[in-house]
Amino acid sequence: MEDRVLVVGGGAAGMEVAGRLARSGYKVTLTEKESLTGGHIRNWFHLFPDRRDSLEVLSYLENQVDHGNITLLTSTDVEGIETRHGSFLARTADDREIEADAVVLATGFDLFRSERKEEYGYGIYDNVISSADLEIMFRKGEIRRHDGEIPQKIGFVHCVGSRDEKVGNVYCSKLCCVAAVKQAMEVREYLKDAKVFCFYMDIRMGGALYEELYRESQEKYGVNYIRGKVSEIAENINGRLIVKVEDTLAGRPLKMELDMLVLMAGMEMSEGGRKIAEYAGLKTGENRFFAPADHHFGSNRGNLRGVFYAGTCTAPMNITESISHARAAAADVIEYLSNGRR
């Protein structure tokens, strides 16, 4: 068997699907635009729901792609994919040509750029940070305000760039709620006396053990939840942040001063994925992610025969789901190639 598969994107889904296919005897080329594989996991410290160190998952994935059948091309942008006599020819930015019998797109997601919610002043107010910025602080083991002070009152703003027509994202990113709960608990562990507030529209705890985590955050960590989306952030003369939010459960607007605010950035179709969709003629949904051929039993296939999807390039997913989705993609590719490319 000499079938060759191109996997675009070296995050969790891409690494998992590459590893599975390699072990089944396929020659796999795995491309990654960054210099290192691992995608967003590399920027995360602890994972929900069990607070495991992300490095453990990363080392599992690195182990998956450590196989003789895999050619790993990092710092590589795929700039074109063409169909040729039932197979594919991909071109990279550095003019390399990759031939393949099937293509798996695992182009993942981009974090919503929080500065697009202008009213939150990300990139303007010193102590408005994103959920990703907070993970970097966790990794360093130090949560500090811009002026070096230790924050005592910290807020989390849910749904930044999700469920928001103003930024063109009508969908729920699904993971930001549980990420906020996890981060709120971690903040309380680092800063024993800190007060922590989550500003939310709905608490969406759809995954395994998420609701339990939410309850634990209230019961053991004293995290405060205020139902209402923050409408505006400003800075007072002491460099403290003022949030304006409607406390929808009290039915009145509420004003609060905070030392630091964390914006729970949502997930968007990656820029890389968007370009591929454009030049390869792949359909995307209203949410701009790749549109699956069928929502129930065809989520790894799209509108182009021989092109498969794995992971968050189709919708927001957590790591567990991305890996499962990648395994399903591998199974689908194998079936396709061993079944006369159907």
Place this chain on the structure above:
Amino acid sequence: MKAEGKKRVWADYQKDIADDHFFYVRSCIRQTFFPGSEQFFLHLMRKVLGKDVLENPSHTSCTGIGYHSDIVPLRTIMAVVARHFALMKESGYKNIAISCVTSFGIYTEILETWKHFPRELEQTREDLFKATGREFDIPENVAHTSDIIFKFRDEIAQKAKYRLVNRDTGKPLRGVEHIGCHYAKMFPKHGVGGAEFPRVLSGMIESWGGEIVDYPERRHCCGFGFRQYLVQANRGYSLSNTAKKFESMKPFRPDFVLTNCPGCNMFMDKWQYTIKEMDGTVYGEKGESIPILTYEELAGLVMGYNPWDLGLQLHMVQSEPLFRKMGIEFNPDDKYKTKDGRQMPVPQNLINS
């Protein structure tokens, strides 16, 4: 606060502002309560910058105040605005320069309405033709007059006699900028710098040597609110919103407030007097109130014009504290004299004077 972040926002809201040949439409409030501003705008544009600005005496109120108070229906105000466009067409002009934020909001909202609902545009053409026999074109460029001053802010800075710098300390004066709700909240893309971190006034203040105060309630309404102040019993809502802003800016010790909108200027000015009368509260330093200026007044001051020619004595809160900080020479005896030197009556209970 990071200046770079604001620059990134401003880059997203660049506005195309015409360079010359403006059809000028006045503001009801400004030409009545502080007419020096419009007078100076015309002087600056024509005599100093050498621009062509036309005023048509047949121009009327845009009826925006009536519209926002549920007195003038939408169809009527569309016909009024269309008539102004017709006057512009007849005079051979394509760039409109609007002297009022309420009008600017009315014009932009109506133009946007016509874009999305072409039938409304056709209806308006028909209404105007039937009523007046006039026809109109959509303007090529719509600018608020502050947009135009913003565009020429550096030319003004080059001609400046004074800077927005405290003469005694050498430090930049602190200015609060207030762009007014209808300038950019409805259509951020039509405002210089957008709605959240607007650039139109802050650009002037910085260009003329001052420093911007960014206080928590900066984005809040001035309290004008049309219906709130038209009915006496409702004025508490208007007054309280103004008070909320002043309480929020007070700790920053601003030296002046620069306004975009006639209504904001009037209410931030007159409600300071009212609050002082009610419970003695003042928001400036040393028991003084904070002077509220229009962009033309501020431009005129830095360019060294006589404050009394700019009409600064017509505000409720007097601007003398600002003159002293800037080192502006002025003669208090001339304050209420006519052009030919006759003494007019002097108002009682002036603030800061």
Place this chain on the structure above:
Amino acid sequence: MEKFGFTLLKARFIDYDANDRSIAEFIYSKEPSFRVCIECGCCAATCTTGKYTRFSLRELNILMKRGENSLVRNKIRECMLCGKCTLVCPRGVNTRNVIALAREAYRKEQDNAV
């Protein structure tokens, strides 16, 4: 007011930082289950008192947590302590004890004031 015919109004917003939230803190310390309330409203939906009067334990819970005590102080006494709310609570909040503790806390507050 006489002079102008209008006056400055008190703002409606909840001033979280200025409000006294010690009543809620007291309840948290004695009845930790008060923390896990998710404001679902089961308690208020089933409440005998709330059926005919404007009494909602859900609302009073949130108001205590925000320190809006003036709206709760007397209202909390209207409960008849039948216990149906505790029976239906999906989070297992001991709502009867929450009410009892709230009454105790407000009574103490009053005594101290006197």
